[in-house]
Amino acid sequence: MRKVSFAEFGGPEVLRLIDAEEPHAGPGRIRVVVKAAGVNPADWRIREGQVLGAHPVRLPSGVGLDAAGVVDEVGPGVEGVAVGDRVFGEGESTYAERAVLSAWAPMPEGLSFEEAAGYPSVVETALRIIREVGVRPGQTLLVSGASGGVGSAVLQIARARGVAVIGTAGAANQDYLRDLGAVPTTYGAGWVERVRRLGPVHAALDVAGSGVVPELVELTGHPDRVVSIADLSAPDHGVRFSGVAGSVTDALAEAVGLITRGRLRIPVERSYPLAEAAAAQRDSQAGHSRGRRVLVP
Incomplete structure (x- = not known):
């Protein structure tokens, strides 16, 4: 079996792409x-050793958290899923031809494997930070760096909950944010004043780590109205x-409900x-x- 690994x-x-023994479902x-x-951004943060507190690493280590695929082994005590089922979920060392998942769900109809692989960590993160920042229906949420995977999910989930959203992104992604239901604006010089002109902001999320927390x-x-997932100095x-x-x-x-x-x-x-x-x-x-980037074995 081929998998991606790093030894330092x-x-x-x-x-490195290496030959490795197949994992088995415990x-x-x-x-x-x-x-x-x-x-995911978490993947390269783990590779750099930035987040060892949250993600302990024993070297050499595999890479990757999210995957979509076809079940070929079911561990003891697992019910409701069978060999041959199409699932997406989270596990470990998913940059590989086979991987063990610890959390999963049936793939929604109409999603390709490539699309499905982009959801698990992204949606968990989006739901968590929306909850942590405490934004309520009728309020306005600012998302800094809104065009990536987490930002895309946050904008849509917040809108589905009755929250207005403002998103910052590059000039090329303004129409993309608009299509997701956000009021878009560009980052760069003068961005704070551009946001102010759009109205009051009740809460904000930093998903890009571009040094804008202050x-x-x-x-x-x-400060209690801001949450970051990307700036370690927050x-x-x-x-x-x-x-x-x-x-x-x-x-x-x-996520399955929202997608459906x-x-x-x-x-x-x-x-x-x-x-x-x-x-x-x-x-x-x-x-x-x-949106998302994915690997296809």
Whole structure:
């Protein structure tokens, strides 16, 4: 079996495509033949050793959290899923031809494997930070760096809950944000004043880590109204850094409902072969994404 691995912390160049023994599904787990694996910012943060508190790593380590595929092994104690089922979910070392998942759900009708692989961690993160920032129906939520996977999910989920959304992104992604129901504006010089002209902001999320946490505090009026998932210095400004995942199983169940009702759709910006995992992570780290990046074994 082929999988992506790294033996030292560092840049994308430490990733290697190796031959490895197949994993097996232990109690409460399933194994899938991976048809696509999601590429998340958490993946390269783990590769760099940035988040060892939340994601301990024993080297050499596999890579990847999210996958969509076909079940080919069911562990002891698992019910409601069978060999041959199409599922998407979260596990470990998903940049591989086979991977073990610890949380999963049936793939919604109409989704490709590439699309489905982009949802698990993204939707869990989006639901968690919307909850943590405490925004309510009728209020306005500002999302900084809104065109990527998490931002795309946040905009749609917030709108489905009756929250107005403002999103910042590059000039090329303004129409994309508008299509997701957001009032878009560009980042860069003068962005704070551009946001002010759009009206009051009750809460804000930093999903890009572009050093704007102080400005988000200024716009909302209080550090408690801001949550970041990308700026490790956020606590220095009194802002919550959200890095500990909640229930992926619950998040997937909510995602299935939203997708089925046509309230959530995250496009795939680009698919890469497994051998190009380093390029996929490099592109993810560069930002400016529209939707998701995935690997296809």
